[in-house]
Amino acid sequence: MTELVLEARGLTKCFGAVRATDGASLDLRTGEIHALIGPNGAGKSTLIAQLAGAIAPDAGTIWFAGREVTGLSMAARARAGLGRTFQISSLALDLSARRNVMMAVQGRLGSSFRFWRRARQEAALVTPADAALARVGLGERAHIAVGTLSHGERRLVEVAAALALEPRLLLLDEPMAGLGLDGTEALTQLLAKLRDECPILLIEHDMDAVFRLADRISVLVSGRVIATGPPATIREDPAVQAAYLGTAA
Amino acid sequence: MRETVVGLAALAALLLAALAAAGAGEVYYINLASKVAIIAMAGVGLNLALGFGGMVSFGHAAFFGLGGYAAGVAAFHAFDGTLFLGLLPGTDAMPIIWLAAVLVAVLFALPIGAISLRTSGVYFIMITLAFAQMIYFFAISWPSYGGEDGLPIYIRNSFPGLDAGDALTFFGLAFAALLASLALTDRLTRSRFGAALSMAHLNEVRLATSGVEPFPIRLTAFVISAAITAWAGALFADLYGFVGPSMLSWQRSGELIVIVILGGVGRPLGPVLGAALFVLLETFLGGLTQHWQLVLGLILLGVVLFARGGLMGLLGGKMAHD
């Protein structure tokens, strides 16, 4: 049995006269990787920002983990179990990978108003952070400042931080971008393993990875989802071919 | 590590200077040491907001002055035998005055912070300045407590069991308060709260993505920062036996920022170095030339352009993160 984890209906966001998303609808079920693809300027970034709570939609609703979250802040959605990574990795570069991931553990535990105990010595924070880093293969690099890590490693730190939230959903924004072949392969394998633990909404340009991983694919064009379905169906869909694959080829 | 050594050495030097001055019977120099301790403490308060939290408050003189007025007004009513606002009796007991200073600062910092933190960047700098100016002009116009002329504290307030009128004893109190505020910020900044605060500064989006709301974290830090600065203000008023609008002025806010920067932004012990350097320059350069502020300006410019870690950056090495 799969159940609905995320359901977005009719998300619309205008910037001046431009409709960045125009009634976009999307859902995500347990146990699946759902890829969101679309040509540049289709409104993917705006859609993700609305799902994550960075910008508020002008119209439409978002349900997540059984309740409506449309008006909730980014932090509140994270506490509800929405883990995300960014297109351009967003970490505190001066701090170690461990400190970055520990923040997510702290957020999950919901107790930032503790003023006395040294955070670095709290096993409740350090142990889960190190475990998450170990899962993405960075166990040995936990103490290193993120600013000195490679581009690919930073992406993995973000994934580890998202995992440390013990998420009900992972929202990954172009996680493969800028990774080498090895990096892409490693991340693809990791995501395939994560699928059963936590459904993934994957925004990705790397079509090989998308068609290998995705159980379903949604295609966003001009702010609307024009098709959703299994990869084979999407590949054959004439509207998709015309609007998207056609222009890409 | 080296940073801590440098900072502790500065604290030890301050203590020794006061003791040496006492040995030589030089009350003036004991009071100078007290001034360094108190200004450093005000800087420690500001450093929490500015250095650790990245909130460039250009209005911390408001809290410094409010602390001063808490001391002045309490002493005024104790001397007069009248009631504050017709409700509260005055007092000359420092512990109660300090508590009052902290409470007043919290009462003001909550709304000021809540409104100011809706803005960011230059707007935050300017709105904190605006709130400080409001309080400054209020102090000037309210005649009950001296208005423009300020309010003298005729007899230094007392501390139970100690002779606070004695210069060295008063230095001891100021020094202990400085140590307490340093210890407090040290714990705070290493705690979960401190981790969230520095993340709010370093990368706000990461903090929110981790499930922590930045606003309450920042506001709490702003309020604690104001409270420490107000405590220093209460001591400052007692050191000089006087509180006036100048304690609330925007130049004072600028000086507090200067002290934090001179010492090194976000360095736990930086304000001690910054305050020592500032008071030394003011006193000894000011003795040599009436144009000492010109030299101060040049030094400051040099620090901003060429020595961005401040004095602590020069002496204590790079900032340590773990």
Place this chain on the structure above:
Amino acid sequence: MPTALLIEQVLNGLQLGLTLFVMASGLTLVFGVMGLINLAHGSLYMVGALVTAYVAGSTGNYWAGLLAGIGAAATLGALVELSVLRRLYGRGHLDQVLATFALILIFSEGARMIFGAAPLFLNLPEALSGSIALPGGARYPVGRLAIIAVGIVVAIGLSILIARTRLGMRIRAGESDREMVAALGVDIATLYTVVFALGAALAGLAGSLVGTIQSVEVGMGEPVLILAFVVIVIGGIGSIRGAFVGALLVGLVDTIGRISLPELFGLVMEPAAATRVGSGLASMLIYLVMAAILAVRPRGLFPADA
């Protein structure tokens, strides 16, 4: 309030507001184009006033003083931009606040060394020193009307400069996209120096104007600087239009508040106390207005890049 007094106060408010606009337009221009927050803008104002007073005093000619004052402020501005400020464009606001705070200390002490601590006085030229009758019978000084006129001319001139000229086009481009301007081959370093000198000249002009109605001395720049910041923050930093609206708002609120608040308190207090409390609270008024506006619109009335 009688009509004549009201008209007089509105004119005073306009005069203060337009003076603030001349000052604030330079500040907001520099922020809009270079992203620089310049506390030393008040020092340039002071230099304009001091040089005007000095030259006018020694030549007996206000116009020569005015030109010298504006020229001195512009030159000093360009020098400071070339030597110090251009190192600060990429830095955080904190560094900018601090470095320009240092410049205030340097300029104030420098001015004290050169011009002394005693106030200088500036006499208006003959043609502007009279007064004219207002409707209702009161008389109003021509000099203040002239300041209002200059403020309006500057406002119109700036809007033409920005909307119609080559320099204005580059300024607008610089505000929206710095890299783009550089890519188009505009010499961005020179553009910045020119813009900063223009802003400095406006500060110098404001100083020369105000010098005719108040004493000219070291330290005169900072109160005006703070008011100018209030103006541009209310208006939306970087927006000339915002500076204009903000300046008039501040000028009128401040002037009317100073007249009416003491009267208002006079209804419930004895006259002496009412005057003190009323005028003190009037000084708070503009800051209250600013805080209220920012509480509702955190980026001012006309956010520059929205």
